[in-house]
Amino acid sequence: MKTILIIHTGGTISMKENKATGEVNTDGEHPLKELSTFLKESIEIKDEILFYLPSPHIRPDHMLKLGQFIHEKLAEHQYDGVVVTHGTDTLEETAYFLDLFLQTRKPVIVTGAMRSSNEIGSDGLYNLMSAIKVSSCDEAHGKGVLVVMNDEIHTARNVTKTSTSNVATFQSPQYGPIGITTKKDVFFHHKTTSHDSYPIQHLTKNVALIKAYAGMDGTIIEAVCNSGANGMVIEALGQGNLPPETVPALKNTIEQGIPVVLVSRCYQGVVQDTYSYEGGGRKLREMGIIFANGLTGPKARIKLMVALEMTNNPIELNPMFSY
Numbered sequence: 578m579k580t581i582l583i584i585h586t587g588g589t590i591s592m593k594e595n596k597a598t599g600e601v602n603t604d605g606e607h608p609l610k611e612l613s614t615f616l617k618e619s620i621e622i623k624d625e626i627l628f629y630l631p632s633p634h635i636r637p638d639h640m641l642k643l644g645q646f647i648h649e650k651l652a653e654h655q656y657d658g659v660v661v662t663h664g665t666d667t668l669e670e671t672a673y674f675l676d677l678f679l680q681t682r683k684p685v686i687v688t689g690a691m692r693s694s695n696e697i698g699s700d701g702l703y704n705l706m707s708a709i710k711v712s713s714c715d716e717a718h719g720k721g722v723l724v725v726m727n728d729e730i731h732t733a734r735n736v737t738k739t740s741t742s743n744v745a746t747f748q749s750p751q752y753g754p755i756g757i758t759t760k761k762d763v764f765f766h767h768k769t770t771s772h773d774s775y776p777i778q779h780l781t782k783n784v785a786l787i788k789a790y791a792g793m794d795g796t797i798i799e800a801v802c803n804s805g806a807n808g809m810v811i812e813a814l815g816q817g818n819l820p821p822e823t824v825p826a827l828k829n830t831i832e833q834g835i836p837v838v839l840v841s842r843c844y845q846g847v848v849q850d851t852y853s854y855e856g857g858g859r860k861l862r863e864m865g866i867i868f869a870n871g872l873t874g875p876k877a878r879i880k881l882m883v884a885l886e887m888t889n890n891p892i893e894l895n896p897m898f899s900y
């Protein structure tokens with residue numbers, strides 16, 4: 578019989594709706610603690626409540642604690658897989674952090690819910706059951722951290738929350754899910770490419786995320802540079818271009834030894850050093866800006882935080898962002 582560890586961290590999946598006021602919150606008692614009655618498969622479940630937090634309250638130190646907790650639990654017991662329940666707002670950041678941090682081939686599945694436990698059409702229990710199914714599936718081994726929601730299996734690297742309230746919110750733009758779940762089964766239909774992981778001990782670096790816009794100047798970049806930030810991620814325009822007025826502030830940031838990573842504010846495609854006008858990708862690359870290969874801004878930020886625990890040398894950081 579397989580044994581699966583469920584780690585609850587909070588989020589809507591752990592909440593209830595107050596029927597009189599419509600407010601949604603935790604009420605001190607986890608609604609999905611007793612699962613055995615719902616499980617048809619012979620799977621032994623152990624569960625732990627690590628946090629009871631809405632996911633906008635999750636910080637990098639919580640992510641690290643969760644990662645270390647998973648390592649400890651996997652070292653002390655032969656669990657076959659792990660399921661993490663998490664609020665959906667920052668789920669993709671925690672899932673991607675775990676993907677970069679964990680050193681295991683065992684399935685680690687992150688799930689959540691868009692509707693709390695007593696709302697009509699609540700998806701929490703269903704998603705949790707699907708996640709348990711995937712975590713106990715042999716084929717899920719060695720695929721990195723996966724996100725299971727709404728009958729789909731996504732990689733932590735590519736998945737993102739696309740809708741504020743639709744239950745089909747988690748999508749992997751451009752790539753799609755790597756598998757699906759049905760009432761009885763799990764079907765993988767894509768192989769995952771190899772992924773990188775970093776055995777860090779701390780997650781303390783301060784990395785800012787900035788979104789570019791038409792007419793942007795250097796004000797925000799200068800403010801971040803002067804704030805003591807250790808790194809900066811910029812969601813640039815199109816293929817990786819910025820308004821020319823940002824360039825002096827960017828040059829100064831790089832001269833101060835603060836690494837700058839570039840992603841696109843487009844939700845598909847990768848940044849490229851194509852344009853050689855002032856602020857164009859070619860000029861930005863020549864200036865020493867690091868181009869990230871297809872990550873979203875929040876995920877590039879998590880990766881830069883992790884990478885900065887090992888080096889802040891742009892020559893060493895560059896290849897880490899080419900994956």
Ligand code: ASP
Pocket residue numbers: 587588589590630631632633663664665666667689690691692
């Ligand atoms: N605001 C909630 C959270 O992220 C949303 C959810 O869990 O679906 O905790």
